[in-house]
Amino acid sequence: MASPFKAVELLRITTVLEDCADQLAILGNIMRARQGRSAEEAATADIGDVPHRSHRELGSPVLPAYLSKVQRDRDYVDQAITALLEELQATGTFNSLLCIVDEEEKRKNQLQDVILKEEEGRNKTKVLQRQLQDIRKENALKLQDRDCFIAHLKDQLQETKARTALEKSYVTKCSKLLVYQGQKLNACSEKQLLEMIQFLHDRMEEEKRARAEMEGFLRRHQAHLEEKLETWMEQYERDMEEKQQEINTLRNARASNLLQLQELARKYQHSEQVVKEDRVQKLLLHQQLETERNQRIAALKIQSWWRGTLVRRQMGPHRKEKRMTTAKKKKKKN
The missing domain is CATH 1.10.287 (Helix Hairpins)
Incomplete structure (x- = not known):
């Protein structure tokens, strides 16, 4: 160069x-x-x-x-x-400088794509973290409400116990049947409250387990998303290479098709020129044949006219026969 x-x-x-x-x-x-x-x-x-x-x-x-x-x-x-x-x-020449500039532009574009995808991943992670914080706040509010409810039940239990003690001291003077019935009622209420407390404790443990499972699920999902991001990056690079190869193949096929099209156009022009020349020759031949046919027809018409004229006027060979016939008749008379 x-x-x-x-x-x-x-x-x-x-x-x-x-x-x-x-x-x-x-x-x-x-x-x-x-x-x-x-x-x-x-x-x-x-x-x-x-x-x-x-x-x-x-x-x-x-x-x-x-x-x-x-x-x-x-x-x-x-x-x-x-x-x-x-x-x-x-x-x-300075081709090496142009190659370096092209490589830097490609590397810059790749870095920009990686940064965009990383920002998308960070945004998704932030959304998931906000969702996790909302879930934690909601669970904390539920636990706080349940703690308040348990405290209220405990206060009711204490009040019930105090009222039971006062009633017991008051009802001691009453009949044994009324004392027995009061004890039964209080025992039943206390049992129900204890069962309610135990139920709430179980629910709290279940909520804690659910929260732990939710946190583990979100962490696993975040790790899975990071793995998928890496896989997508690798797939993107492979797809880019495949598409570049397809583009090169299409360019080569386009160049080959263009050459074939040019060759076909050249053959078509040659064939069209041959067809035009053949049409001109056929037209000239047809005109020549038409002229010859018209000439033959005209000659035949002239010959027919001439023969008719000879016959009508008794000219030519027809006249000789007439003279010979007249001479023979005169000979016979003599």
Whole structure:
């Protein structure tokens, strides 16, 4: 492939890129020295003196990670410039730079898709967490209402016991039958209240188990959704590769069909030209035959007219026969 640049332009571009590579090398040395100095300061820093030191002296907590990222970016740009210099010096083209730009755009699009899907997963997780909080609040309110109801029943039980004691002391003077009936009634009421308390305790335990099962289900469902998200990402990548292959196949088939269509169009034009020439030849032949037929008909008409004229006027061979017949008659008379 011919170089799109002139020699002078190629020399200027190469000089600028070499200058950029040198500046990047100097920046890398400075950053490595900065990282080493930051590590030494972090190792020798005194924890007791941290509150009394300024933020600039301590350094930002994200500075090492930021320096590492800048170092990685510098290495990446340095490699790209080195590859571009080699390609310019070898062939005078910059295809490697275009490939790097295309790869970065594809990687950026993929990262954006991953971020969108991750945001969707986070939104779903937030919705599930809100639902779980609502369920917890509802269960807490139910438990609080039941605790109040149990306390009310206990108060009623205490009041009933107190009233029973007062009635017992009052009814002691009454007959034994009335005392026996009162005891039976109180015992029955107490039994019913105890059964109600036991029923409420059972319901509370059941609610606690249901809440635990609900939390476990939501956690399992969240883990399942995360697994499905990973599976969908893998399926998305496979589908993208398959669709790209289908597009390439369709492009090849389209190019092949276009060639076949052009060949068929060329054959059709040739056939149409042959048909037109054949039609012209047939038309000329038909006109020639029609002319010859008209000429023959005209000749036959002229011959018929002429024969009729000879017969009517007794000309030609018909006249000779008449003269010979007249001569024979004269001979016989003689």
